[in-house]
Amino acid sequence: MNLASHVVSSARTHPDRAALRLADTTVSYRMLDQYSARMAGLLHDRGVKPGERVGIMLPNVPEFALVYFGVLRAGGVVVPMNPLLKSREVVYYLGDSGARLLFAWHTFADEAQAGAQRADAAAVTVGPGAIDELLESTRSVEDLTSRHEDDTAVVLYTSGTTGEPKGAELTHANLTRNCRIVADELLQLTADDVMFGGLPLFHAFGQTCTLNAAVASGACLTLLPRFDAGKALRVIQEHGVTVFAGVPTVYSRLVQQPDRDAYDVSRLRLALTGGAAMPVQVLHDFRAAFDCVVLEGYGLSETSPVASFNTLQAGPRPGSVGTPIRGVEMRVADRDGKEVPQGETGEIAIRGHNVMKRYWQRPEETAAAIRDGWFYTGDLGRVDQDGFFWIVGRTKDVIIRGGYNVYPREIEDVLYEHPDVADAAVIGLPSPDLGEEVGAAVVLRPGARTTAEELREYVKGQVAAYKYPRKVWITDALPKGPTGKILKREIVPPAELMGR
Numbered sequence: 001m002n003l004a005s006h007v008v009s010s011a012r013t014h015p016d017r018a019a020l021r022l023a024d025t026t027v028s029y030r031m032l033d034q035y036s037a038r039m040a041g042l043l044h045d046r047g048v049k050p051g052e053r054v055g056i057m058l059p060n061v062p063e064f065a066l067v068y069f070g071v072l073r074a075g076g077v078v079v080p081m082n083p084l085l086k087s088r089e090v091v092y093y094l095g096d097s098g099a100r101l102l103f104a105w106h107t108f109a110d111e112a113q114a115g116a117q118r119a120d121a122a123a124v125t126v127g128p129g130a131i132d133e134l135l136e137s138t139r140s141v142e143d144l145t146s147r148h149e150d151d152t153a154v155v156l157y158t159s160g161t162t163g164e165p166k167g168a169e170l171t172h173a174n175l176t177r178n179c180r181i182v183a184d185e186l187l188q189l190t191a192d193d194v195m196f197g198g199l200p201l202f203h204a205f206g207q208t209c210t211l212n213a214a215v216a217s218g219a220c221l222t223l224l225p226r227f228d229a230g231k232a233l234r235v236i237q238e239h240g241v242t243v244f245a246g247v248p249t250v251y252s253r254l255v256q257q258p259d260r261d262a263y264d265v266s267r268l269r270l271a272l273t274g275g276a277a278m279p280v281q282v283l284h285d286f287r288a289a290f291d292c293v294v295l296e297g298y299g300l301s302e303t304s305p306v307a308s309f310n311t312l313q314a315g316p317r318p319g320s321v322g323t324p325i326r327g328v329e330m331r332v333a334d335r336d337g338k339e340v341p342q343g344e345t346g347e348i349a350i351r352g353h354n355v356m357k358r359y360w361q362r363p364e365e366t367a368a369a370i371r372d373g374w375f376y377t378g379d380l381g382r383v384d385q386d387g388f389f390w391i392v393g394r395t396k397d398v399i400i401r402g403g404y405n406v407y408p409r410e411i412e413d414v415l416y417e418h419p420d421v422a423d424a425a426v427i428g429l430p431s432p433d434l435g436e437e438v439g440a441a442v443v444l445r446p447g448a449r450t451t452a453e454e455l456r457e458y459v460k461g462q463v464a465a466y467k468y469p470r471k472v473w474i475t476d477a478l479p480k481g482p483t484g485k486i487l488k489r490e491i492v493p494p495a496e497l498m499g500r
Contacts (some may be wrong), residue, residue: 004072006216021222039070040141050075055102075145080202090115149173167360178304179212191218204305229257244271249484279416328352349374399428420448440469
């Protein structure tokens, strides 16, 4: 088994169809096959052996796919890295993974080169057109290196919300099966589809649900290196996008785009979202504005990433992350790992062909996360009588106010229903009397004049007295990660608010 086999099969079936697009640049499946084969040759020439790790520090450009599939064809292991990493972070990723070779985009080459040098690794700079020069005298290795299904294909580093990032070892079987289920069963992709490629390809969501799903189907992936709502709408119109993928904040930006009605988005037939909880109001607003079905799913880097999804067959259930995908089981467990009664809240646990092999060189963390065959996610949720799962937050995000549990997701959903709210994040704040107090950081839509006090009263009227946020503040922006996910751990409340 080799994840790169999708490139070979699609090139045989659809050689002249567009595999990748970026603005006016188009890469056909024949070109993707040929370039990745020559990249495999380059890696062989550089002494990269099967199982050795290779870093990729590239944005959403066609070169990412050429290098990614080239590494896999050569039998190497891909270590995707955020191109915005600084040199000290590059040192960590290369040092921890043991990668001795790094491909970096030219605009970030200084940090990449400095980090690689300190990690005793070689850095190859890649830029527009540079791939031809790099590969011009390289032999083509067309035969895929045979890999066992349990061999590692990608070491995907988690965001490191607690401590240093850990590398999740995802196998060829993990990624191949996950992307095939996404492509064939969830999205029902065909070679006529055009997928929006705005999700970072160095992230599990972008790799499986856009790049690998598109290539496995012979569809076209149209890339956008950095998300901008206006640019995204132009891409959807000009390239005839049929399937959109994004995290919830992206959907919120598209809904709020002032001139959105000026774009022709009539070819859109389906949208998928994950990576964070989708506020129900945002989902309704997007469906109304774009006349498009939105399917919400759930998963983690450690689950390749898809574990559950709403489906076209069953129809979306707003607020739910759907049911487990084929071959995957999910349950809700208490602190002792015992399944809790239906409807009660507990920790989501997952087992199936999508669960990672292990954390790279971290046996203790692996043993703590995978117990009796179940991967414990750290996410809190419940399951309803129809088997649909609902996520209420992270175990570490639960606010315990005076002995009562407050789940941020519930309060955030109420805030998003307010017409003036663009972004919202609910967090726990230290309280000498109650242990924790409920706080809410809010970004308003352009032109809105709602006050923090008005928002507090708005929520107070819709939830139990112990749940509403006593401390609300309005800010210009909320900190976000590379996928657009709000980073609650980086939210700093105003000093004057904490002094009350």
